[in-house]
Amino acid sequence: MTTGLRYVYAVCRPLGAPLQAQLTGIGGAPPALLRHHGLIAVVSTVPEADFAEDALKAHLEDLDWLAATARAHQGVIDALTTVTTPLPLRLATVFRDDSGVRSMIEAREADFLRALDRLEGRVEWGVKVFTEPPPAETESSAPADRPMSGRDYLRRRRADTRAHEEDLQAAEAFAQSLHERLCARAEDCRLHPPQNAALSGARGRNVLNAAYLVPRDRSEGFVELVDRTKDETAGLRVELTGPWAAYSFSGFSEEGTREDGGGVTAGEAR
């Protein structure tokens, strides 16, 4: 009976360079490399007390725990991205022991190799567009000390709503044209659902949230292209994140059915 479980972060080809010596994963444990045939799994030991079924179920409802675990997971993937092209697994992929991990690799070997070939030398860039919230003191156009009549209030509210809708339409048109331009420069692209400020902490409304698969050696040009669009967008904010491991493009599921296509329209709350 062991008290540790094997947490798998990613599968990749054998590394050309060692992992950073001080790298830590979930719970501060150092990641280890588990080799099987021509592949390696990047694993660490996690306490059964946290990752057994019931405990995990409870933890996943705890946003602080989830955030810390997600950041630790992403930290290991990040470190791998500097030395190889990893195939990131979804959070909390856990096995009893090394032999369980080996059987998994054995069973999925062909899928892994295919995906690794497809993604070799590519990284993911995230691009988001936000509307900049109007300056806080729009109210000051009417003297604050004079009470406004209900009719004035309604009239101004309607005008505000109309202006707001026009801004939003312009923002969405920009988002769409930017997405098309970036897709043309990327090998593949995905639209993600817009982010809500409650989680992201970002100002304004998220009208584009997309991921682009770009070869490493063409990334500089891609980043410059995104940078240039920042000047053409008064009232909008373009944010770039990355380079990420190709999370959004590694998709094959257990059943091999669900390819995560970006079927979600940007700016549209489902």
Added chain:
Amino acid sequence: MTTPAPRSGGFAEPYGHSSGANLADILERVLDKGVVIAGDIRINLLDIELLTVKLRLIVASVDKAKEMGIDWWETDPALSSRARRDELARENAELRERLARLEELEPGSTRKEAP
């Protein structure tokens, strides 16, 4: 947090990784993307699916979720203050609109509307 080595292009730093990425960026990737493998702890997939649905509701629309009567995050300290502020603002706007409509219904003011 790890500091990734600069890439061959030398452009990595200003767009620095996890430091620039917010929690939503990270969660949408580690929960929703990546390769799905059923491990020995089988329940995790189902749980993450459920959790993702909840997060999606936040990500999609706080108002829509509230309409559906889903408000679990209001008890979540990490998310509730924002939700409460939104609700207050909405209620405030609604009250002002109702007041404005009442004023318009006043006989004196409706007559003024006619040319």
